[in-house]
Each structure stands twice: as structure tokens, then as C-alpha cells.
Amino acid sequence: MTTLELHEKYVLGTYGRFPVSFTHGSGTELWDESGKRYLDFGSGIAVCSLGHAPPVMQQALAEQSANLIHCSNLYQIRAQAELAQWISDVAMERAGKTFFSNSGAEANDGLIKLARKRSFDRHGPNTEKVNIVTCQKSFHGRTLGGIAATGQEKVKIGFDPLLPGFIHVPFNDCDALRAAVDESTAAILLEPVQGEGGIHVATPEFLQTVDQLRNEYDCLILFDEVQCGFGRTGDWCAWRSILRDSEFAVEPDGVSWAKGMGGGFPIGAFWVADEYASHLGPGTHGSTYGGSPLASTVALQVLQSIAADRLCSSVVGKETLIRKTLLDLSLPLITEVRGLGLLLGVAFDLEHAGGLYDPEATVPLSIQIVAECLNEGLLVVPAGPDVVRIIPPLNVSEALLEEGLTIMQKVLTRFCAS
């Protein structure tokens, strides 16, 4: 059977998959079963921070797996504790404690539990301070907590009754946020840069409003940095990239990560500011695999490599190159290149779509463009019906960036109305 046939017969069809299967990769390059070469500007959806098969990960995996792959969280795990130390000292630059999970959705579930538990501990079992204000167009994962928090109807359909207590406001709408937050608010949860929802960056004003409301209503600020964190925007923390030129700073009470922190090895985490850490004591939360010796060792190696290779600062120059190249094309099809660092979205105007664009097709313009890029040997990722994401590895070279952008230019030209 072909890989496609095997998939169709044996794998649950929860994904619309492109008909290609990769056998190996190196850095930003990938090869499929037929030997065809691709450039990967998707990084497994913002996961492969260091590209494919990076030698430092291979070495960390080989060495650690020869010693100890797994050990229960019933015991001390040196690598887990060192990774947690790195997160507090280097990324957060604040005292706090970290819990390790296997994915982003689980990390967010942990943050939701933290917010509820803190209200319970402070106000007692009958407290009504349980609501979590989140944003429309957000994405927080596929667990029952994650889909309740997510501000997109499509992920919730068919799964009622949902976890109650989530209120969604339009992203970057300060008035709507003020109207939604009150004494019943346990936390405000948001992605500083929305990924799946189409690449939308929080405005400094929105973050400032979040900060003011925390002070007014004694709620927590929780940032979901699963997609935008750990270097992708040019800083360890995306909200710091947003506020880089601002006089104002915001410090969240809890942060979640996954994706890029493991460079492809499954790991997620959430960090809690020291003053709230005691709300999740023994028996309140757990994960069999979370923060295993292998996962922690590899993630620490990935993050230390991002630091050693100064990838955060290199991201800003690469962002400039991508923006300039795409905007210099002056294609009316492109309405905007938005986002931060190497988490960029190219937004399209359907009015100017033509050529290869099939308005009758079952898939939207973004997927049609992604499929054509794939034919031409470039992986990019859709983000909603009219946005394509460019999220290459943080260490992509300028030469490969230019090669990929040339493919994109060729493809986009084919989708322009003549």
C-alpha cells in the first residue's frame, strides 16, 4: 500500500492532509518519498526552531537516551529542574515555577486550572470568580479546555456541553475587554500574536488595558505563547517584542509554551509567577510523561542553542527581508504582510485573485496557494481562508529564504487576476 492508502485505511481522518510524505530533512530542506526536495517555511507549524535533524538535537537525544529516557515525576529529575531554572532565569527573567506537559493544549489546560484554583483558594468553594476572558479568533488547543477557550466556533461544533466560564471578546478591542472583565473574572487569557486565527499581533494598548484590568479586578494575566514564544518573534517572549519600543511593560502571571521549545521533540510547559505557584501543590495536577529526562534534556539543548547561535536577534533581519521582498512585488493580491519576526502572515484580497484561483473549489484560496507552493517545492501553512503563514526555522539562511521567496513570488503571480 502507498502511504496515502495506509493513511486512508488506518488513520482517523481528523486532518485534511496534502498528498505528500517526507522521509528526511536537513535544516530548512526536506525530501519526500520520491526524492523531491522542498524548502520548509512551515517548520511543522512553528515547531522545528532549529530546522530538521539538527546535530545538537541528535547528540542530545542519543546521549540522553543511552542513559535515561523516562523516569516518573515521583522522583527528582535533574534535567527538568534545570530547564525550569532556565525558563525563569533566562526567558522570564522572573522568579516562578514551571510545570511540564507534552503539548500546548495541555499547558493551557494547566493555566486554566491555575486560574480556577487560585480563586477557589482565595474565595472559597462557592466563588463565582471562575470566568476566563479570552479573544475571538484565538486558538488554545483541542482538549475540552482548549476548545472552550478558543475563540473560533469551528473547533467547538459537535462537542457540547463545553467547559463553561469562557467569555470571548474581539482581539485588540479595549472597550470590549473592559466591558467583559468584572469581579467574576479569574483570568484574561490571550495569545500575544494569534497564530491559527490568521496572524494578528496584540496592540500595546490592548496589553496595557489587560494590565490595568488585572489591577482593578484582581484577575490573572495568562499568555499563550505556544506558537509565538521562545524566539519566534525575535525575543524569548512575544509580548516583549510587541512592547520593544514602548515605555510600558507588562508581566504575565502565567505563560504556556510548546511547539518551538522542543524543536520537534514533544514537550509543553506552563510557568507560574512565584506568588501563585503554591495554588498548584501536590495532587492538584500531573502528567506521566511531562518533563521526562529525555524531553527536558532535548528542550534545554534547543533553547540553549537558540541563545548560543543568537537566533533571536537574527530573526529581525530575516523578517525585514521577507516583508521587503513580498511588498516589493506590488501584487494587488497581497493586502498585507503582518505578524512579528518569523511568524508572518501574508493576507490576500479575494477581489484580486484570478489565474489558478478556483472560486468553486471546496478549499479556500489560502489552501489553493499552499498546495501550489508545495508542487513547486515550498512548504507554507494556511492560517484561515485568506492568509498564508511563513514560519521557517529560526536558523534559516538568507540564501534559502531568498530561494523560497522566489518560489512564492512565482506561485502568487499565478493566482493574480490578469
Ligand SMILES: Cc1ncc(COP(=O)(O)O)c(C=O)c1O
Ligand atoms: C497558540 C496555540 N495554543 C495552543 C496550541 C495547541 O498546541 P498543541 O497542538 O501542542 O496541543 C496551538 C497549536 O497550534 C497554538 O497555536
